Amino acid sequence: MPRTAQSSPGAARKVGTAAPSTFLERALVVLSRYREASIAVVALVLAIYFQVGSNGEFLSSQELSVVLRDTGRYGLIAVAEVMLMITGEIDLSVGSTFSLAPYVMVLMSIGWGVPLAVSAVAGILLGVLIGLVNGIITVRFRVPSLITTVGTFFLLQGVVVSIYNSQPIVAPVQEPFNEIFGENLYSPTDSVWSWHGLTAFTPFLWTLVIVLAMALVLNRTTFGLHTIATGSNIVGAREIGVRTDRIKVYNFMIAGAFAAGAGVINTTQFASADPLAGGPFLTLQAIAAAVIGGTSLLGGSGTAIGSLLGAFVVATLNNGLVMMGAQATVSDIYLGAAIVLAMILNVQVDRMRARRRV
Amino acid sequence: MSQNAIPALNPDTPVILEMNRISKTFGAVTALVDVSIKLRKGEVLALVGDNGAGKSTLIKILSGFHHPDSGTIVYQGKEVHFHSPRDARAQGIETVYQDLALINDLSIYHNMFIGREYHKHILGMKLLDNRKMRELAQTYLNSLGIQIPSVNSTVDLLSGGQRQSVAVARSIYSSPTILVLDEPLAALGVREGAHVLGLIQNLRRQRSVSIILIVHNYNQVFEVCDRINFLHSGEIVLDASTSETSEEQLIRIVKSGLGRQAIAAAAAEVRAGTESTSTGGL
Ligand SMILES: Nc1ncnc2c1ncn2[C@@H]1O[C@H](COP(=O)(O)OP(=O)(O)OP(=O)(O)O)[C@@H](O)[C@H]1O
């Protein structure tokens, strides 16, 4: 065993590992310690690229409010996927929950005259219930969540399209509810600091608040610690008294709630509930954001902040390329390449960490 | 005798734990058949037996990880049902599992305190008190003389022996009533192994914690244990005091062939010589 003087905690920082010497090694060490740093760099480079490519239009407040809106939508779902992926599970049904919850919200408000604020809560509770069902099927009946949630995805998608034969329904508009949840679009005459200007960014700001909260939950609470333990070593976690089944179910419930919440915000923005608003594509975009953000599918590690950065990258690729005149479909090529590269980087950073062992 | 001048346990010492007629099968595999063990307060009980004899299964039933098919556990005079390891830990039963149950992606200090984290309240939020856990872990590991790098490093960076040391330290940190150690010395070097044996010996000297120790090395059994239970094919075939059984006798039993009859016969022979103080429930 390496002998290290440990008289003063904190001062002794030797980890029993070789000190990084070259610049590259040091950079990889920084990357492994601050996963988010690598993706932040990617996000920045992309933003600069599109800013230059679009003759300074990309970072104009108007365009940015569109990109950040998408970032908010992907990010809110992605951060929930991150939590689940840390436990070693995944939820593919989020795309359907995203459509169903606001559909129910709008039907309640139209049919029973319930205020949107109340029916929105009901919609989110429906999401929680969906998560509970996903979780229980996964942990009690030992069905892999990949399968469970493919099943519930189709089931819920079927339910929402069958209600009114796939027809979108017009949602009521109630202020300040709609303003607070992103009804306003940024217009060139707006000041960012005006109420109208600020509310144009609310879909993103809500996600930002929630992502920061989830980062706190993940890194500074018992629940977060047990979430990591569950995915890192499920048998060991159980042996030491972590209630791994519960931890998984709670994270499924969070995923359901966040997917429903994202759907509610989306519907509020457009004052319309579309049964096809979510779908499989949204599920995959959110998972892409989580993966690009630095979370691997192996369980045991992941970053909440990274999911928001990943969401920004996905939204930027989608919007930026279109803005520069590319076909909308081309952006998928870049997105696909970005996911593969992100996975390679994730794995390499992990291996670099392992190689520094003594 | 290699008792290091620790006086033998008073025969009147109360029993703190009884596992009565525990049976357990895993599908077609019968792991335990009607196994009964008794542990007295402050006693160090060795549980020995071949690979696959059922030692780990027995202690995992005690720790709440497995549930017995039949049989009862009486702990501190009351029948108990541990639904999960959380229950058992809450009642003062700590276990070092054979697989150590360490979480590779967490730091040493988080591993030390997982399941009994310290919190602080900030703006009404119950957050982990990482600084406190870090300092307590560092101080405690130092006080045990366990050589590890910084408590901040994740446990996947540790050597096998260091991992084992951390797992043992975690189990004794909370001053348990019963301590269960499943091959705690397996990955330790000579010096570190002696160190952990020393820790067990210290606990034994104080007679405040009762210990079940699973080991394969009979030297170690005779060095730190008061009594020995030999588990063979899911059954206890010998229950003897170490002060009245010699290592040679034990080895004779073990080598008496794998047949249950042969072992039982050899065990009976040994028991005949130790009848007077036998504590056994055979
Ligand atoms: N979870 C399980 N599922 C199925 N069979 C199991 C399980 N755990 C243990 N067994 C079986 O029960 C029997 C007893 O195993 P156990 O691990 O208790 O032995 P052991 O005495 O601890 O052995 P070792 O000295 O190798 O650690 C073995 O045949 C093993 O294969």
Ligand SMILES: [Mg+2]
């Ligand atoms: Mg074992």
